[in-house]
Amino acid sequence: MTEPRPGIDVPDHRGRTGLDRTGRDLDGNPDVRVTDVELLAAAWHVLRRTTLEYRGPSGEWETQQRETYDRGNGATVLLYDPHRRTVLLTRQFRYPVYVNDHADGMLVETAAGLLDDDDPATAIRREAAEETGVEVGELEHVWDVYMSPGSVTERLHFFAAPYDGGGRIGERGGLAHEGEHIELLEPGIDEALAMIRDGRIQDAKTIMLLQWAVLEGPFAR
Numbered sequence: 001m002t003e004p005r006p007g008i009d010v011p012d013h014r015g016r017t018g019l020d021r022t023g024r025d026l027d028g029n030p031d032v033r034v035t036d037v038e039l040l041a042a043a044w045h046v047l048r049r050t051t052l053e054y055r056g057p058s059g060e061w062e063t064q065q066r067e068t069y070d071r072g073n074g075a076t077v078l079l080y081d082p083h084r085r086t087v088l089l090t091r092q093f094r095y096p097v098y099v100n101d102h103a104d105g106m107l108v109e110t111a112a113g114l115l116d117d118d119d120p121a122t123a124i125r126r127e128a129a130e131e132t133g134v135e136v137g138e139l140e141h142v143w144d145v146y147m148s149p150g151s152v153t154e155r156l157h158f159f160a161a162p163y164d165g166g167g168r169i170g171e172r173g174g175l176a177h178e179g180e181h182i183e184l185l186e187p188g189i190d191e192a193l194a195m196i197r198d199g200r201i202q203d204a205k206t207i208m209l210l211q212w213a214v215l216e217g218p219f220a221r
Contacts, residue, residue: 007042016042022070023050031055035063045071068153075124075157076112078142078209079134080189081165082218087192088163089206090131091183102202108185108195109203112156120157128161131182136161142212147204156205160217189219 006012007019020039026032036051048068053061079088091108098105113127125136142158165186187195192210195201201210213219 005039007039007046012042014044019046020048022046022048033061040067045069067151069151070153072114072116073120073155073157074112074114075120075127075159076110076205076209077124077128077136077139077159077161078110078206078213078217079128079132079136079161079163080213080218082162084165085189085219086165086186087189087210087213088132088134088165089185089187089192089201091185092181097202107203108201108206110206110209112205115157121159124157124159132184134163136163138162140217142209142217145208158205158209158212160209160213162218189213 004010007016009017011017012019019042020037023034023037026034031054033053034050035053038049038051039046040049041047046069048070050066050068052064052066054064055061080086081088088111089108090111091106093105094102094107095105097107111124111128111131113123113131115123118126121139124139128134128136138161140160142160144155144157147154147156189210192201193214196207196210201207214221
């Protein structure tokens with residue numbers, strides 16, 4: 001008799017079941033048929049191997065397999081002071097970049113986080129408050145972007161919002177009980193662009209928002 005499988009037949013440690021059913025009912029593309037979904041890992045996030053049939057330009061069907069990492073969707077926000085021409089960024093340790101040639105793993109980023117069960121605007125207000133101490137008011141929606149579509153399912157919702165940097169911004173943020181030790185940086189927009197050029201900023205979402213800010217956003221000439 002087969003033992004019940006956590007995350008499939010019985011709840012896993014996050015209370016989830018049916019994790020092997022994601023994708024089986026997709027019908028938006030007539031040239032794609034999902035035939036099997038295997039649950040490879042279900043720790044905090046979920047790794048699946050999907051077998052599918054794909055009809056190529058010749059009309060022939062071919063069998064393919066794809067592994068996908070599902071960490072949920074997220075949101076990010078560029079906080080900017082239009083009068084002082086500054087932006088508020090975070091700096092924290094990121095092990096995945098540290099293990100892939102980043103010198104110390106301390107990555108400079110815009111505030112960001114997973115949606116969990118919230119809508120994107122609510123989630124990014126929560127994350128901005130936790131990471132920077134800034135209570136975000138009016139949000140401007142910029143884009144929704146798939147950041148690593150070859151293997152990661154995440155869609156990231158991009159926002160921008162003004163903040164008043166005239167008051168004292170603390171030097172650190174984050175939730176210590178969640179292992180977040182975040183340093184706050186407040187460079188001028190010109191300095192932030194220089195940080196992209198010389199490699200001090202290497203985070204994709206941050207580069208995208210900073211360049212948007214000078215091309216179309218609050219610092220556009």
